[in-house]
Amino acid sequence: MIDLDASVQAPARLASLRETGLLDSQPEPSFDRLTRLASRFLNAPVTLISLVDEHRQYFKSCVGLPEPWVSARETPLSHSFCRHVVASREPLRIADARTHRLVRDSLAIDELGVVAYLGVPLTTSDGHVLGSFCAIDSRPREWTDDEVETLSDLACSVMTEITLRRDVADRRNAARLLDRYRLLSEHARDIVLFVRSDGRIVEANDAAVAAYGYDRDTLLRMSILELRDSNTTSLVPDQMAQADGQGLTFETMHRRKNGSTFPVEVSSRGAEIAGERLLLSIIRDISERRRAEEELRHFRDHLSETLAQLEALVAGAPFALALLDSDLRFVRLNEAMARINGEPTSAHLHRSYGEITSASAAVDESALREVIETGVPRLGVYHEGEMPGLPGHVGRWLSNWYPVRAADGRVLGVGIMTAEITEQMRSEEALRYSERRYRTLIDGVLQLMWVNEADGRTIFFNRRWQEYSGYAPELLTGHSWRHVIQAEDLIRLRQIRDASIQAGEPYECEYRIRNRDGEFRWHIGRVVPMKDREGKVENWFGVATDIHDLKRAEEELRAARDAAEAGTRARDQFLAVLSHELRTPLTPVLVSVTAMLEDPETPESVRPALEVTKRNIALEAKLIDDLLDITRITHGKLHLGRQVVDAHELIRRAVEICRDEVGSAGIALSMHLVATAHHVDADPARLQQIFWNLIKNAVKFTRKGGMVVINSYDVDGPAGPRLVVEVRDTGVGIAPEALPKIFNAFEQGDKEVTRQFGGLGLGLAISRNLTEAHGGTLTASSGGRGQGATFVLRLPVAAAPRPDAMAPAPRIVTARPPSSLHILLVEDNADTLRVMSRLLRRRGYQVTVASCFTLAMDAVVREEPFNLVVSDIGLPDGSGLELMRRIRARRDVKGIALSGYGMEDDVRKSRDAGFSVHLTKPVDFPTLEQAIQEIARLEAEEPVEP
Structure with missing residues (x-):
């Protein structure tokens, strides 16, 4: 296996490369002629003379390379195919780089458009590969042996040029040495x-x-x-x-x-x-x-090599070359010329042009003698038909005849270079046919299409443009098209268009175009530039599509959407106001019932009725909460405060909440929590709400003597490990036809169940939506009526917190008793204010009361030493939010907000105003007292360890 890096990074090779002096040198015509020659003979879009050093490939000459590479004249080695030629020291043929094992991951495929690649090594006389002479095509291509041979011969010419450069430098160095020795002998x-x-x-x-x-x-x-x-x-x-x-x-x-x-x-x-x-x-x-002696030796060696390479270049050139003397006899020629003429090379020498070539030689000989006599070359001499050496092949040929001069200017003979152009002419004919075909296609489309010059002047419109506008072609070219654009749109269009022409970038714009009937219709115009190889814009191609009906539909849709959003806002406002109006009257009732239950003088015969009243108030508040939850879920406004929590602990808390209800219903409840991975990423309050809803639902529909079983276990599935929680009951069951609707809001299966057990049917709908918001699933199953029901909750598990993260919180010691806490209580409902203040004073708190914004501010101005504000938000002469802001502007006081509005935005506004806690009405007095105690703890001393 070739060590690619070692070959490319070889110090001797790099030293030989730098000795050429070609790296980062300016372009030179002698090298550029060879790359252009290779491009023509190989019909390759891109040809390069690439020199590979340790970091990059540098292009001594390049044809067809796109920007920015043509300006940079180099690429990193990550884009180099030539480094493989340097490593292998052999020609490299790649038909399709995208599938070739050596280069299929190269960045050059996408960024330079390299698909087909042919590269031959540029090798010095001492065996060092400096780089490669390569040809590149942007399409898959099988390179022929002749093409490899052609490029190899041209590579020899490249090395000849490099050698000649070094020889010239050697001669100059030698001259400088001689001058130096002469100067030393004269003056030193x-x-x-x-x-x-x-x-x-x-x-x-x-x-x-x-x-x-x-x-x-x-x-x-x-x-x-x-x-x-x-x-x-x-x-x-x-x-x-x-x-x-x-x-x-x-x-x-x-x-x-x-x-x-x-x-x-x-x-x-x-x-x-x-x-x-x-x-x-x-x-x-x-x-x-000593240095001069060494340089002269190298000069002689390079000169000998150069002569040999020139001979090889002429012999192996892919086009026909010949040299005629002044009598038009062959002096030198290559194999390509011999093949065309059908005679071996040796048979040509010293024979005249007419003896070797076809019957048309007389015409050619006359023109060749004219070149010798006048010294003026004849370029582009065209031949068509069969050549003597290629019977049966009807081709097209192009020749250049140029005078060969001596040093004194005398014409010694004629040089001939002949190349076959059969395929090129076929390609041109195919291109002309393709142009006719696409022009027909453009005239047949429904879009308006046009072509502009680089400065924006219109030179072509398709037939659809003419039919749409009713203008003759001569009235549309130039800048006349502006007359059919709506005046208001034309200003905007010209701004976008002029900026794009300046930047040379595509643009898109919507505007109205007048049709032949005088109607302005909306169109979307898209215009893209066609650029040359240097990136200069040559033309602009544009197409405009009629979107008039689409625009009208969008306007109608926008109006409908605005109306729908207005309705949604009105509905949200209605629900918020409804919630407030339903909650607010419950607070004085709940507080009064609490006060009566705590009053030792209340008769025992009345207490059961008071308990019933208190439970029904709590039920009413729960129904309101469920309605608001459904609203949040429907509008995607449900917020989850997620953290890693222990699901088993939340299940136990939910069971504890339902414990009295389970006992009073005469139902047995058992738990089997055996899951090993029982931590989940969840909102603890919402997850506990799911468990509470499922347990409460099971208890509600299970008759006395029945059973509710709660299980947990682990499951591995395609999506990863899951925690599974089952809540199974032996209750009334679910009819098969009702099972698909069991999670729909306001449904409980069938009318008989609704009449018997009551409720709005929101708990399960809320639970399923909360479950899905946590990335889980909630399903139900039942054997039918009287067969009980099973609800299965599946949640993705999370890694359990570290033991130190689960350490018990330090015990808080409250530094001040209730008697030292002075509360400003602000409430506009007289009954609520009276009863709540009595309960607070009964607990030992100092209380100052105010029934409105003005009286509350009077208490603040009197500088009464209260250190907690408990205030209703909606006051008859102002807002509790503004009250809290003014109080906190005077002193640092914590507060508890009381409101019939409980949406997330309402809570956020309370927090922003300075309240520490937001309680939604109806406010249960134990809940209020717990909030007061929490705030008291915030003002207590530092926590102490138990």
Whole structure:
């Protein structure tokens, strides 16, 4: 298996790539000609010369590449197919990239539109693959062997261009080296050192100072050993002895002050100077000479390779090439020309054009001689018919004849390049047929269609436009179409249209167009730009669809919806007012009954009647709550305060609430809660309401001596684990025909059951809707009348809270007794105010009463030291909400709101005004006292641990 990353990231390959100097270089005509040539011969929309480095693929030349890639001239390796060519070092053919195992996940498929791909490696003489010469098509395509060979030959031409660039650079470097050596010989001196036999330097010239980086005094304190590379110091004694005896010239490495080394040529000879035996060493830095020698060697190698590649390019070109001398005899040609003419290459040489070609040669020879005589090329010479080497094939051919000149301008002969264009011409004919077909289609559609130039000027309208408007074609072109647009719409349309033309982006607009009868009808117009390869808009294509009837229907629907919403708001307001009016009269009754029950002087004979009254008031309040719940559910306004809760605990609480009712009914109730996963994500109050409704329903329809059984267990299903809770009774049962309606609001199965047991039939409807809001299901089953009923609740389970999260809350110690709590009680109902204040005082609270907004504010102004406000919301001379805001503006006081309105929005308004608790009427006195105690705890000391 090829290691893709290792091949692409190979240091030697990357070094060879950078030596070309092509990365991030400007476009060059010689490379662009080859990519255009490949595009034409392979009939490929996109052709690229792609150089692959460690991070990207850079396009030295590209044809047909879309924006933004054509401007960037590079893509990341994530978009590169060419890196696979670099890794494999072989041509890569891909018919459909979307299914090819190497590239089917490449980003280039969607972002560059690469579907078919053919790439051949660009390989240097020393075997390094720099990148690939590739052709790309946006449609699936099977690449032929001839196409692979063609692209391979063109790749050789690319490498020839690269080699020629390097050869030219080599020649320039060589010229610069020669100039440098000439300058040194004229203006510079070699390094000259005088050295004693022990190696100590006694004299050095300016060139030595400059070369080694030491000042002269330092040099004269140094030994020649300190200037030699450490690897060659062992040779110094023998070299000095030989130089002193007979003179010596050799090459070695010297070291500069900064530690760098450089090659030198040393010419050293012994001499007697002023009575002292010294060595005179003339030292020349040969770094440039060595570099020049290496570059010249590379230059010769590259030149040889270039000549061979040019020969291969001519021989393997997919189009026919030939060179004729001044007598029109064949001097050179490639295999493609030989195949067309039906003779081998060797048979052409030194034979005339007329001897080889067809009977029409006389006409061609005359034109070829004209090219030689005038020096003017003949381009686009067209031939049609059979070629000598292709009998039976009727083709179409295009040739270019151009003069071949010597350096002095003389015409030496004629160059011929011939390419077959049979398929291209067939494609053009098919394109013309396709244009006629689509024009017919456009004229047949019902939509209004048109074409604009880039500046918005209209150049074409379809037949439907003309028929609709009644205008002749010449009256619609240009800008005349504006006369048929409704004036008000035209202003808006022109703004949108001008902005889109400026931005070159599609636009859409609705406007009215006048028909031939003078009627303005609504249309929706959609206009899109057609852009060239550089992203410049060439034309705009538009279509307008009649939506007049749809607009009229939308207006009627909108009016109906507005009416329906108004009705819904009126109904909600009615229900809220009805709830308030039903609840408010119950409060004084409930408070009075509570007071009488707590009064020790109340006769025992009266107490049962008072209990009955209290239960029926609670039942009435429950019915009102059920009605409001149904309203919330119907309008999607039911709010759930969800948290992870223990369903078993909520079942036990619901049972406890129903315990007295179960006992008085003479019914046995048992629980078998065996589910192991019994925590759910739910609103605890609403979930307990479901359990309470199911238990209360079972108790209600079970006669004395019957039984109610509550079970829980676990179930795994396709949607995950579920908690199942069953409530089964031995009561009256459900008739089969009534079972499908059992969860409908205001139904209890049949009239007989309704007459016998009463009720509105809301509990089960509310329970099912609450269950579904929690993501669960609630179903019922029964064997029929007298066979009891079973209700099954299924809920998705949640992870149980951590043990530390379930630790018992700290015990709260209230720091103040009731006698220290001063309450301002505001209530406009005189009976409620009298009885409630008496009950509060009986509990030990200090109470100040007010029957309206004004009196309450008078108490506030008197600065009475109350620390709790219990106020009705609806007061005769103001609002309890405004009262609470004014009180809290003066002092930090907590409050309890009393209201006949109990919707979520009502509770929110109370909270916003500053009330801590919102109690919905009828207010049971124990509930009010519990709320007072909770607020007292908020003002108590910090919690203490039990």
